[in-house]
Amino acid sequence: MNIPFVDLKAQYHSIRKDIDTAIENVISETAFIGGKYVKDFEAAFAELYGVKHVIACANGTDSLYIIMKMLGIGEGDEVITVANSWISSSETISQTGAKPVFVDIHPDYYSIDEKKLEAAITPRTKAIILVHLQGQMADIETIERICKEKNIHLIEDCAQSHFSEYKGVRAGLRGIAGSFSFYPGKNLGAYGDAGCIITNDDELAIKMRRYASHGALKKHQHEVEGINSRLDGLQAAILSAKLPYILKWTEQRIANAKLYDKYLSGISEIVIPQVRPDSVHTYHLYVIRAQRRDELAQYLKENGIETAVHYPIILPSLKAYEYLGTTSDQFPVAHQYQSQILSLPMYPELTEEGIKYIADTIAAFYKA
Numbered sequence: 383m384n385i386p387f388v389d390l391k392a393q394y395h396s397i398r399k400d401i402d403t404a405i406e407n408v409i410s411e412t413a414f415i416g417g418k419y420v421k422d423f424e425a426a427f428a429e430l431y432g433v434k435h436v437i438a439c440a441n442g443t444d445s446l447y448i449i450m451k452m453l454g455i456g457e458g459d460e461v462i463t464v465a466n467s468w469i470s471s472s473e474t475i476s477q478t479g480a481k482p483v484f485v486d487i488h489p490d491y492y493s494i495d496e497k498k499l500e501a502a503i504t505p506r507t508k509a510i511i512l513v514h515l516q517g518q519m520a521d522i523e524t525i526e527r528i529c530k531e532k533n534i535h536l537i538e539d540c541a542q543s544h545f546s547e548y549k550g551v552r553a554g555l556r557g558i559a560g561s562f563s564f565y566p567g568k569n570l571g572a573y574g575d576a577g578c579i580i581t582n583d584d585e586l587a588i589k590m591r592r593y594a595s596h597g598a599l600k601k602h603q604h605e606v607e608g609i610n611s612r613l614d615g616l617q618a619a620i621l622s623a624k625l626p627y628i629l630k631w632t633e634q635r636i637a638n639a640k641l642y643d644k645y646l647s648g649i650s651e652i653v654i655p656q657v658r659p660d661s662v663h664t665y666h667l668y669v670i671r672a673q674r675r676d677e678l679a680q681y682l683k684e685n686g687i688e689t690a691v692h693y694p695i696i697l698p699s700l701k702a703y704e705y706l707g708t709t710s711d712q713f714p715v716a717h718q719y720q721s722q723i724l725s726l727p728m729y730p731e732l733t734e735e736g737i738k739y740i741a742d743t744i745a746a747f748y749k750a
């Protein structure tokens with residue numbers, strides 16, 4: 383049996399007519415940049431997500447940069463983020479001129495460890511990029527309280543947590559702004575690069591929209607210098623076509639995770655993902671910790687099962703951050719887990735038969 387890590391083809395075939403029609407419409411109207419399809423997607427996403435402003439932009443990395451830039455973060459400032467994430471969470475901090483400061487991960491839930499946050503705060507700390515990794519929200523309640531006490535901006539990186547919840551509040555709605563990626567493999571994915579920012583702050587929304595569009599809200603009226611971070615019409619129309627299905631797909635991910643939990647529960651050499659009480663984990667990734675991880679991944683590959691590691695090297699250990707001079711013992715949990723974590727295939731169309739095959743293959747590996 384061959385099981386890919388994600389199967390974007392299966393999803394396309396299930397809604398082929400919607401997608402093909404959306405693409406044809408954009409092309410026949412040559413609405414390639416900005417315009418109606420982008421506006422429609424922003425309105426539809428705002429309505430479904432329950433937020434006042436959605437600002438579409440080119441990708442989820444730009445969205446983080448635009449938020450920080452418009453909050454006035456720059457040279458001489460520090461911004462905290464988590465030791466294990468995709469590099470966008472930290473490289474955008476450097477792009478503003480600020481310094482990234484890393485904090486270790488929670489031993490059970492894999493996002494930032496809220497208990498280790500305060501020790502990283504200095505008088506220069508201006509913000510935290512709170513990454514809700516793998517589809518599960520961090521302890522945003524505690525972190526929000528700390529941010530208020532210390533007068534620090536709370537920015538949410540929701541690239542892996544579309545529609546995730548903690549205590550009934552969705553990812554991206556507690557911070558000053560939330561950043562989303564619609565990279566093809568994300569829970570809501572375009573057919574190319576795409577992203578957006580959400581916020582309930584009217585003034586910040588205008589600034590971010592203006593900045594993302596060359597500093598002009600009206601053509602040729604450049605009030606400031608900005609950047610070119612536009613969502614194109616094709617991506618917007620594809621995202622709008624997919625939006626009616628996203629809650630169903632999210633339910634299917636959760637159901638698949640429950641099946642994994644059931645079939646993997648007897649294998650003592652692995653640890654299945656834990657769900658934080660009062661939260662809705664939307665399983666962008668289904669991450670186990672495994673003994674002899676690399677051998678297991680190889681065995682799965684030989685048996686037709688594709689896996690991945692998110693991420694094999696923690697951010698502070700990357701060559702790009704050598705200059706910070708941190709050591710791995712400053713991030714003991716993240717450092718220890720980087721050689722244990724393994725992301726198993728996860729997508730809505732994954733079948734119970736497939737999940738059972740994966741679980742049986744993992745069990746066979748440890749029995750051998």
Ligand SMILES: *Cc1c(COP(=O)(O)O)cnc(C)c1O
Binds near residue numbers: 564575
């Ligand atoms: C995917 C991702 C991003 C960046 O999104 P792009 O659209 O690829 O620029 C940022 N943060 C995290 C945690 C991600 O997983």
